Amino acid sequence: MLVSRGEDGGKIRRHLKHISPNRLERLRYLAGIAVKLTDDPCLAIDTGQLVSLASYGILGYSFMQSRSLEELYIQVKKNMWVLDPTEKNALKLSQPEGRYVISYENPPHWPEVPYFYIDLFFSALLHQSRELSRKNLDGAVLYLKRPAEHIPPTYSKKLGIEVIGNSETDLLILQKETVRETFPDTHLFHSPSFYSHCDVLLGGMKKESTLVEKVRHSLLGHSGRADLETIATEFGMSSRTMRRHLTTLGTSFRHIQKELLVHISKEYLANTPLSIADIAELIGYHDAPTYSRAFKQITGHTPAEFKKQKPAKE
Template sequence: MISNHLSLDEAQISKTYVNILLEHMRNRAMADTDIFLSQLNVDKDSLIDDEGLMPMSKFVMILEEAAKYIGDENLGLHYYQHVDFRRLGIFGYVLLNSTTIGEALYFSSRYYCLFQQGMEYNLVVEDDIATLTYNITTKNCPKSRQDAEMTLMGAVTLIRFLYDGLWQPSAVHFSHEAPDDTSEHTKLLGSSVHFNKSFNCLFFEKKLLNAPVHNIDIQLKKSLTITMEQLLSINQEQLEEDWFHPFQEKIINSLENGVPKIDDIADKMYVSKRTLQRKLSNEGLSFLSVIESIRYKLASNYLSASEVLPQDIAIFLGYSDVSSFSRAFKRWTNMTPLEFRKKHRITPK
């Protein structure tokens, strides 16, 4: 069994989002969420603190499994249908008190990183077209259809609430494959919805950005944005002081070519091998133990939160074949990869 499962510095997301999901399951599908969480071996008490964070991979797993549990393959599209944006706390209040749609989307893209890590959420304007793009960037977490559809639909829902309840984007791109039935996508997002694209994007006319938002509290917005900027500054300082996360990312990005050497990772971090070894020693870690822990955590994340095949996971983790990966995984968990996946997934209704 692997001794240190916590050395992987995972991307996090606010627990608010999983609690909104659980509320949706109870209110819209009459689901027993206690049973649901127990089937996924998730401790419900760990989700009580709405202001806390949880691993993004766990959220994605819960979201994907929730779609199967309540029999709604379009759960991501429906997630925000009945959400009051104030439920998102200070973030939601900032969005609702923006002076224009453009300001709301700017605040959304600027502050989203405070509530979800390991992703890109950008507003770009070129000529007369505006694009809102969302993608999971961390390899610690598999990409998720439900997460992508939830996030883009959340932006659409916000615009409809602030501007026009019948508004539709000019086009929508999703990076995942098209589901068998796309009628709900057409119904909610319009006729120009495309799949298997490079990025998850909303396209719309630039002039929408100037549309005013009415009945806002300007003083509240000013106060909240000051707070958000302070939080953003603290977050940036923490990122600048962090060396372990980029260290892990460089290992992860190297794994497909096999187990990297410490000299190569040190070079990529622009430090000496001795300096890197000292930093690891100060944390009570060794280079190989970190690699082992990263491989374990990535494997468990992909097995529990995606349908990626074990042979593809093996390649991603730098194993020569799936048998080598399976032996390592059984050494870590006393289970084969497929046994582990079965234990952490729910059979569709």
């Protein structure tokens, strides 16, 4: 977008190389250019509506495993260091009198684009909440610290909720029953975001037969932990029939499952500070040694060796 509007793409890339590697500083630089070029007060709102769960990589996959909006918001709070490394506990969750409140205290302040970050955050959060729950979030209200006259009339329409200014803190209020309602068992498999994210996670793996690819996708929907009988039933066949088909293809359900779990764990090893023991537990292994043996069997390296190398995404 910036290049199409006449900004020197090479100049932007050169500048990005020399500014802080902090993702917020890079976003701040790009936001400043974009707002200056477009003169659009709703640019951050529009951008947030384009941020899908799949765009967060392995963190997005974790978000998509949430069984309610409450679980999603707890995950977001727990992982705010990824989104905002300057404030470890900036996000607050509370539940007063039938309401669910998400308050963001002391968000990053960029004088050249003072409202960009907070608008982007809440716009993306609302979009992802609807993406995951498939609900309109009726009754939600966004309160912003800025003066009411600094809120364009189109904000409420674009966000799909009421927006009110002059608040002491930037916060989003939702109906508690909406936030705590458990999603149907099938919600994940009907989510376009889930399937697009499966493609992202599986993109680095060697392409196999159609059946193997389908088994991988189905396993991802169960965090990789389903057994053969469960997956076979989803395909309308017995476990014995599926086992025979996979054997014909030169593989097995156990190998596909182990390979998938190892592939997912690579994302955690490369892109999070989690310990090997935590990662082992997260992907379903009972202990770190068992996980390490499986990892080495698939990759030829131990998780510790892989983590030390910090390789680029494969």
